[in-house]
Amino acid sequence: MPxxxxxxxxxxxxxxxxxxxxxxxxxxxxVFLTRDDIITIGTRIGDHAIDLGALHQLGYFENIPLTDDxxxxxxxxxxxxxxxxxxxxxxxxxxxxxxxxxxxxxxxEAHKKIVLFxxxxxxxxxxxxxxxxxxxxxxxxxxxxxxxxxxxxxxxxMPNWLHIPVGYHGRSxxxxxxxxxxxxxxxxxxxxxxxxxxxxxxxxVDFELEMAFITTDTNALGEPVSVDEAEEYxxxxxxxxxxxxxxxxxxxxxxxxxxxSKNFASSISPWIVTLDALQPFRVESPxxxxxxxxxxxxxxxxxxxxxxxxxxxxEDGSETTISNSNFKYMYWTMAQQLAHHTINGCKxxxxxxxxxxxxxxxxxxxxxxxxxxxxxGSRPVKLNDGxxxxxxxxxxxxxxxxxxxxxxxxxxxxxxxxKLLPPFETKKKG
Numbered sequence: 001m002p003x004x005x006x007x008x009x010x011x012x013x014x015x016x017x018x019x020x021x022x023x024x025x026x027x028x029x030x031v032f033l034t035r036d037d038i039i040t041i042g043t044r045i046g047d048h049a050i051d052l053g054a055l056h057q058l059g060y061f062e063n064i065p066l067t068d069d070x071x072x073x074x075x076x077x078x079x080x081x082x083x084x085x086x087x088x089x090x091x092x093x094x095x096x097x098x099x100x101x102x103x104x105x106x107x108x109e110a111h112k113k114i115v116l117f118x119x120x121x122x123x124x125x126x127x128x129x130x131x132x133x134x135x136x137x138x139x140x141x142x143x144x145x146x147x148x149x150x151x152x153x154x155x156x157x158m159p160n161w162l163h164i165p166v167g168y169h170g171r172s173x174x175x176x177x178x179x180x181x182x183x184x185x186x187x188x189x190x191x192x193x194x195x196x197x198x199x200x201x202x203x204x205v206d207f208e209l210e211m212a213f214i215t216t217d218t219n220a221l222g223e224p225v226s227v228d229e230a231e232e233y234x235x236x237x238x239x240x241x242x243x244x245x246x247x248x249x250x251x252x253x254x255x256x257x258x259x260x261s262k263n264f265a266s267s268i269s270p271w272i273v274t275l276d277a278l279q280p281f282r283v284e285s286p287x288x289x290x291x292x293x294x295x296x297x298x299x300x301x302x303x304x305x306x307x308x309x310x311x312x313x314x315e316d317g318s319e320t321t322i323s324n325s326n327f328k329y330m331y332w333t334m335a336q337q338l339a340h341h342t343i344n345g346c347k348x349x350x351x352x353x354x355x356x357x358x359x360x361x362x363x364x365x366x367x368x369x370x371x372x373x374x375x376x377g378s379r380p381v382k383l384n385d386g387x388x389x390x391x392x393x394x395x396x397x398x399x400x401x402x403x404x405x406x407x408x409x410x411x412x413x414x415x416x417x418x419k420l421l422p423p424f425e426t427k428k429k430g
Contacts, residue, residue: 001085001088001089002092003088003092003276004095004096005091005277006276007025008025010025010095010100011099011100012045012046012100013098014098016047017046019410020047021403021411021414022046024099026273026411027091027094028272028273028274029041029042029043029076029271029274030042030043030125030271031076031125032049032122032124033123034117040072041071041073041076042071043094044271048117048119049122050115050116051117052090053071055097056070058114060104060105061090064090065086075351076127076128076351080214080215080216081216081217087235091274091276091277124179125177126176127270127272128351128353132348132352132353133170133353133354135262135355136166136167136337136356137161138330138331138332139331139356139357139368140157141362141366142357142358142360142369142372143156144157145367145371149375149376163290163292163293165296167337168257170242170262170266171262175267175353177267177269177270178267178414178415179417180418182265182419183421183423184201184205184420185248185261185265186424187261189247197251201422202247204246204371205244205245205420206245206246206369207242207310207392207398208241208242208243208244209308209369209400210355210356210357210359211239211240211327211356211359212238212240212353212354212355213275214236214237214238214351214353215233215234215235215348215349215350215351215353215354216234216235217233218348218349219347220347221347224339224342224344224345225348227336230339233348235274236275237278238272238273238416239269239308239400239401240355240356240416241400241418242262242266242355243266244369245261245264266355268416270414273411273413278306280406280408280409281404281406282305283304283328284302285302286331295339295340303330305326305328306403307402307403307404308323308324308325308326308359309401309402310322310325310368310398310400311400311401312398313396315395318383318385320382320384320385322381323365323367324361324366325360325361325366325368327359330357334354337354337356370392374389374390392420393420395419395420395421396420397419397420398417398418399415399417400415400416401413
């Protein structure tokens with residue numbers, strides 16, 4: 001089915017600021033609370049949020065097979081379950097409704113008052129109910145950096161790393177949307193030179209620059225998903241900050257991997273940008289050597305050219321950009337990750353989320369974590385206000401942004417912005 005919504009020449013009758021992440025060619029999907037305290041599924045063009053539930057009730061999705069309540073829900077899970085054909089029909093129709101030459105809604109003031117909201121009139125929600133969350137470890141540069149720090153450069157990558165997309169299961173209950181503050185976690189650590197652990201707040205809280213993809217229902221129990229069909233089951237992507245407590249992780253991760261150090265919070269951008277919208281930005285993936293086993297070999301190996309940046313804002317609001325990276329550096333593709341995830345028959349459902357793993361580029365300014373940027377704290381990162389950071393301090397806000405651009409169009413993700421608060425304090429009973 002043609003993706004008419006991606007037409008770079010299409011213009012809209014809604015105002016779109018220059019360099020906006022959300023031109024009419026984007027049409028992402030999200031969930032928001034309206035000025036009337038109603039939760040609805042919507043999309044965004046420029047600085048306007050669009051109530052898709054209201055559009056549907058007013059008859060604008062006529063002849064598209066949708067249930068009456070498909071957009072009147074508090075998650076996108078059921079819509080995502082409808083599959084790629086439906087996603088494309090809906091995106092194409094939205095692009096037609098808001099095309100500059102279509103006057104049906106444009107000239108209907110009553111309908112516009114019902115359907116359109118300014119961004120300051122809504123409150124973004126978590127877009128999907130995440131049933132399961134898997135985090136991968138798929139940046140060769142990141143894995144090499146971490147392996148170099150904790151082992152040695154000659155043995156930086158573990159023997160399995162070049163053969164499988166390494167991953168682990170995370171905790172979906174602590175995935176939160178942008179703007180939700182989180183607290184410094186507490187747990188056991190083993191201070192340097194000590195033989196017994198201590199309990200207390202993590203001293204080495206870190207961000208991890210990631211992206212995540214959201215799936216539709218992919219397979220029956222026991223049925224693998226082919227690597228060449230895998231992207232048909234990927235609805236879209238979000239920015240993903242997979243928070244980490246490095247000192248807790250160092251003590252707990254042997255023998256079963258991260259636990260408390262990773263499950264206290266993960267933050268996502270609230271608008272899901274569809275994989276369809278990203279098609280104009282496909283680029284060749286890094287070459288893989290050795291060649292993967294047959295079930296991981298793709299006829300076409302491509303990634304997406306998504307520019308990423310990380311900033312730290314101090315409590316006074318001063319922001320410093322500390323990293324500029326790109327999703328295209330990922331060694332293992334999303335298709336390979338999903339194919340590997342299901343090769344043993346694991347069932348994947350609508351709304352499941354798969355984190356890419358920390359995205360680091362080839363140069364120090366493109367590293368995707370404070371662990372790397374400060375090289376274990378040995379090279380403090382200087383901020384614009386004159387202060388330095390080895391890791392994230394209380395009341396710091398970490399901001400991640402991402403966008404794709406070519407000479408015709410810019411498609412963006414907005415941002416994921418999260419403030420780190422001090423540890424939770426239990427109130428003493430009076």
